[in-house]
Amino acid sequence: MAQTAPQITNDAANVNYQIPYSGTPTWVRVYIDNDRNATTGYKGYNIGASHLIENGNLYRYSGSNGAWGWTFVKQVSSTTSNGVAKVTVARADIGSPSAIDAVTQTDPPLNTSAKLTKTMTVDAPSETVQTTTDTVNVNYQIPYSGTPTWVRVFIDNDRNATTGYKAYNIGASHMVENGNLYRYSGRNGAWGWAFVKKVSSTTSNGVAKVTVARADIGSPSAIDSVTQTDAPLNTSAKQTQSFVNAPAVPVTSTTSAPTTSTTKAATTTTKAPTTTTQAATTTTRAPTTTTQAATTTTKAPTTTTVATTTTTTAPAPTGPTYYISPTGNDGNAGSMSAPWRTIQKAANTLSAGDTAVLMDGTYEEGEIVFKRSGTPSQPITFKAQNKWKAVNSSKSGCQPAFSIYASYIKVKDVRFTMSPNNAQCGTYSSASVAIRAWNSVLASPSNPTTGYVGFQADGVKVEVGLKRDLAIKSNQDFTVIENSESDSMLELFGSKDSIVRNNLVTGQDKFGISILAKGGVRNAQIYNNVVRNKANDGYAIYLGGYSCDACFFDKNTKIEAYNSVAYNNVVINDGGGRMKGLIFAGAKDSAFYNNMVIGGELSMLLGGHNTGIQASNTNPKFENNIVICKNNAAAMTGVYEGNLTVDSNNFYQCSGVPAQANAIVGDPLFVNQTSDWNLQPNSPARNRGAATSITGYDGKPIDVSRDKNGVVRSAPWDLGIYNY
The missing domain is CATH 2.60.40 (Immunoglobulin-like)
Structure with a gap:
């Protein structure tokens, strides 16, 4: 109409x-x-x-x-x-x-x-905001009307619109909101902030005054900035301001950190709508x-210290860009007009900060070996020119399609398939994968590093099914596997501070596993994923596993996962039989929070499987999960030692439901059980959860306070993946 x-x-x-x-x-x-x-x-x-x-x-x-x-x-x-x-x-x-x-x-x-x-x-509007500088500070006078809920200043300290938070024709490195200074901590220009300190900010007689110390924003020689008030919403034009010479010693008069209640007050206001x-x-x-x-998120700057900060922000490439095409020639210059032919040529050539762009088409190659490393600030990037239109059709046999013996390698938007000319591997091999990021040393308590570190897969698509033994396996610290689709298993092994997030997994490996973190992982985070397990008797998300005797971080204990967490995941049983949706196997001080399991159950198994001792599960936690069992199966089974926490979960159509101090019963009332996991307004799982937390292996907190849309959860927490 x-x-x-x-x-x-x-x-x-x-x-x-x-x-x-x-x-x-x-x-x-x-x-x-x-x-x-x-x-x-x-x-x-x-x-x-x-x-x-x-x-x-x-x-x-x-x-x-x-x-x-x-x-x-x-x-x-x-x-x-x-x-x-x-x-x-x-x-x-x-x-x-x-x-x-x-x-x-x-x-x-x-x-x-x-x-x-x-x-x-x-x-476009003329500039009405007044910005001044002295040797120490930048000062803003921002006119407003009405009664603003917030006053913001976005500051770009390198005057580069391609870095930081990308908005309003700048790339903001810092933001001031209601007197709280934040530095950018997001990814790819999206919203994401880490609290720094309290700064001077007042509102009176229609003018907001904000002062920020130059030292607190990186001591730049010049900045771009945009100011904003709401409501009503008013956004200024971009302004550029140069500083006079800085003092020898930074002024510290405004460096006292805010109290928790002050910082949260601004966040609560932003969340209200x-x-x-x-x-x-x-x-x-x-x-x-x-x-x-x-209809997702009203984002607010975070004030939580996250154990895995090093994995959450990828800098933009700084070096030259080269091009590869299926119709190119490795004798060419690697330019857009004269591209190379093979990905291996690029892997052999690129240095830290360089980018290789894979032009549309199919690249049929054997094992491609990467031995040249990037750095934390200058990764080496291999990306498709157009998402999933550059296809690696591998004929690497039992070896990986991409075999990464290097640090800080990023693979973005590439599609992985198997060539019809591939000689399929006859026996199980953890090297038979689309991407394998190798370690150079086996981490141990006395030498807790994997050597090679920092692998990242972003937006890739893996279509190998059971022709490969799994899709992506990384043994590297600070791994991030995100925004990708796979029809086989994703695995973290023996690493620390690694993340699997925002992925769609529509299959499993030959053992029926969809996502796995084992071998002594520390601070592994698995969140915001959707898993559709198709195995007849499948295993959706493992914290722990069954590693070989020589493979453990600590061979004396054989603990498979330390201080690791899976949260905000959706797990669906698309197979014919039972499914273990959330599984501990040899995990210590680890947790499953705010997940949804549809057609499955919870399980605690022993870790390790070869000889000698097998690790039990120490202090396992299940909280704020929604579990719909299949055929009235047992809600939870398994073994543990120490303190088992099972509380504020909604078990539905299950038998053997464990006792809970805060038990939620009845149909959780999804909008659509197969595709829309919002809870209806009258769901018994809304406003019934507990605020959860987890401490990392290194003693730092891991932030689990945000829902699947990035919204900071408000008390009382809701069960499942969304905050209401």
Whole structure:
């Protein structure tokens, strides 16, 4: 049904929408195409949407091939009253376009407008914020109207829009929000902040005053910055400011850290709108059943110290870029116009900070060996020019397709398959993998390092099934496997501070395992994954395993996993038989928190399997999980020693349910058990969980406080993967 008479206007700073509606809409949407190109972005309603606004949340497109997929950006102004919805978005927040196409939509009843085109009629706003510097500080005077919920300053200390938080035409290295200074800790330009300290910030008579010490933002010689207040939302233009000479000794008058309550106060204010947004989403059915992925997070800067900080931020490449093409020649220069032919040529050539771009096509090669290392600040990157259109069709036999004997190697957006010319491995081999990141030494208590470190797989797709014995295996400290799809197992082995996150695993290895962390891993984190295990009797996520006698971090104890955690994962039994969804096997001081198991059960097994002792599970924890058993199977079985914590879990259709001090019973009431794991408003699993924590192997806390969308959980916690 076509929507009648939506109106679009703009001023120097904003684009304004007035959208008529009838009834009581669950949501109000605006699809925005900032380049007026229907072949880019989300393809729907005769436009290619670069941005989406839904119920006051602004998202940028992050899907592929025009399919639904969005990443939260920020809150924007949105009201509904007397049959008219009013939505305002800053021009800078959608890329400062000179013209846009847009479509508006409300539901129920579903009303979708025709395509609207708006040419901006006034120039971008002039600079009204005053910024001054002295030898010590940068000072901001920021005019505002109303009563702002927050005052922000985004600061770019290297004046490089490709690093840091990418927004408002800068790359912010730091942010000040309500007097709290944060440094950027996210990935790939997305929102993510670590608290630094309290700074001077006041609001009075329509002017906010913020002062930041130059030393606290890296002592730059010049900065770019953008200021912002809300509500109403006002975002300044980019400003550039140079410093005079710095003093010999930094001033420390404002370096006292804030109290926990002060820092959380700003975060709580930012989080408040989230509950309304997510409640509306539970009833959304258009345009796809994955709508909950778009209505996700009102992000707030984190104040938690994370044990694995070294794995969470990948610097941008700094060296030259080379090109590879299936039609190239290894005698070429490696340029875009004269690309190399093989990935091996690039692996033999690139140095720290360099990037190899794999152009579209199929690369049929044997084992590709990587022996040249990057550094923490200058990784070596091998990436597809277009996601999954560069295909490694391997004929490496029993050896890995990518065999990495080096540090800080990143593989991005490449697709891995098996060549029809491959001689398949006849016996099980942990080297028969798509990607293997090797260690140079076996870590031990006396020498706790793997030698080679820092492997990263980002956005890869592995389609090998049981033709390989597993998909990706890394023995390297500080490994990150993320944003990828695999039809076989992902494994961490013997490493510390390694992460498996935001992946879709649609299969398992020959033993039925989908994700595995064993061999004495320390501080392993497995979170935000979706696992669809297809084995007849499968094992979805293991903390621990069955390692060989000579392979352990500590051969005297044979502990498989120390201080490791799996949280915010969804595990689904797509096989014909039973499934152990969450498994400890020789784990110590480890935990499963806020996971969802559909068609499976919990298990605690002995670790190790060859000779001598087998490690039990010491102090295991299961909390805030939702478990739906298959055929009334036993909720939990197994062995442990020390203190077993089983509490605040929702067991449904299970027998032998363990006693819990805070037992949640009944149907958890998913919106859709197979595809939408939001909990309905009347779910017994909402507001019934406990706040959880875990201490890492090195004594530092591991942050488990965020839900699958990155929202800091508010008390009382909800069970499962989302915060409401």
